[in-house]
Amino acid sequence: METGPAVVKVLTQDLVGKTAVVTGASRGIGRAIALNLALRGCHVLGTCSCDVTYNAHIISLQDSIFNAYRATGNLKPPLLEACVAHLTDPERFCHTLTGLLEVSFNNRVDILVLNASLAERKTIEDMDEDHIYRNLVANVETPLRIVQSLLPFFQPSSRIIFMSSEAARLSRPGGLMYSASKAAMESAVRTLAEELGLRRGMEGTTVNSVSTGLTDTGLVKNMDKRLRDSILSRESAKINVARRIGEPDDIANVVGFLASEASRWITGSVISASGGSTKIL
Ligand SMILES: NC(=O)c1ccc[n+]([C@@H]2O[C@H](COP(=O)([O-])OP(=O)(O)OC[C@H]3O[C@@H](n4cnc5c(N)ncnc54)[C@H](OP(=O)(O)O)[C@@H]3O)[C@@H](O)[C@H]2O)c1
Incomplete structure (x- = not known):
């Protein structure tokens, strides 16, 4: 089970009273984002894809947050609720989120992190209609x-953050639909920034993408040791600021900044969170 950093401490309480929705909050980058926001006082509604994950990973996330606040002796922990929602069923996904926002979160959302995605691999020779359709539904x-x-539900000065990948601008044989869907969403983010920034009731809202480089989440951690070692040495050589690949916390800090009030003048952008392996002009 992913548990995140060993010592979890409450951060500056700059998001008290706000509510975030984080998709894919049970593991990897999404978990680190949910933790970052909750430790700053933000209520979080997180999603995962199955009951087993809910029981194992979400409950450990709830415990980490609760223990960090208990250690302060006086601060009250924000609410962390989670639900099971599958990316391939958009209707039910939205219905589940809106239902919980009405019942438990006072009908408000200040921060939306679109983090979960399908990462199925197929080459042009192998792909079929079902693969194309499933990936477009889940990821776009x-x-x-x-x-x-x-x-x-969105409030004035809301923050919408889409987790993209450096795959959106690289050629990655076998990752056709994944790369294409990330590129499609980066494009959609630019339009959403323009459509939503001055929407009545949402004035000051920003919409951005975070282009993430290789990050040490479940996929990489669970690889066979030899393959993992060879990937880590090849990929870490591309990083400018350290000789390692990203940790979920590296990405959560960037998303955390985009979620803050201080990021108010950044919108419609793609921010590279890759230690310099991808440079975006
Ligand atoms: N890790 C990297 O190297 C990397 C690089 C570039 C971009 N990214 C992007 O960063 C985001 C997070 O990646 P990650 O590596 O942190 O992923 P991860 O560790 O595999 O976690 C994925 C999260 O999404 C949920 N999820 C997976 N499939 C789902 C589905 N079909 N329906 C609903 N929820 C689903 C998972 O829930 P369960 O726990 O229930 O499965 C989990 O909470 C993704 O958008 C990914 O494309 C990652």
Whole structure:
């Protein structure tokens, strides 16, 4: 089970009273983002894809947050609720989120992190209609339908952050639909920035993508040791600021900044969180 940093401490309480929705909050980067926001006082509604994950990973996340606040002796922990919602069922995903926002979060969303995605691999020779359709639904339709369904809940100066990948601008044989769907969403983010920035009731809202480089989450951690060692040595050689690949916390700090008030003048952008392996002009 992913547990994140060994010592979890409460951070500056700059997000008290705000509510964040984080998709894919049970593991990897999404978990680190949910933790970052909650440790700053933000209520979090997180999602995962299955009951087993809910029981194992979400409960450990709830414990980490609760223990960090208990250690302060006086600060009250924010609410962390989670639900099971599958990216390939946009209708039910949105219905589940809006239902919980009404019941438990006072009908408000200040921060939306579109983090979960499908990462299925197929070459042009192997792909079939089902693969194309499933990936477009999970990685393009569902995130856009989530934004649409949350329109009545967003507050002024909301933050919408899409987790992209450096794959959006690289050629990655076998990752056709994944790369293409990340590129499609980066494009959609630019339009959303323009459509939502001055929307009535959402004035000051920003919409950005975070282009993430290779990060040490489940996929990499669970690899066979020899393959993992060879990937780590090849990929860490591309990083400018250290000889290692990213940790979920490296990415969560960038998303955490984009979620803050201080990021108010950044919108419609792609921010590279890759230690310099991808440079975006
Ligand atoms: N890790 C990297 O190297 C890397 C690089 C570039 C971009 N990114 C992007 O960063 C984001 C997070 O990646 P990660 O590596 O942190 O992923 P991860 O460790 O595999 O975690 C994925 C999260 O998304 C949920 N999820 C997975 N499939 C789902 C589905 N079909 N429906 C609903 N939820 C689903 C998982 O829930 P369960 O726990 O229930 O499975 C989990 O919470 C993704 O958008 C990914 O494309 C990652």
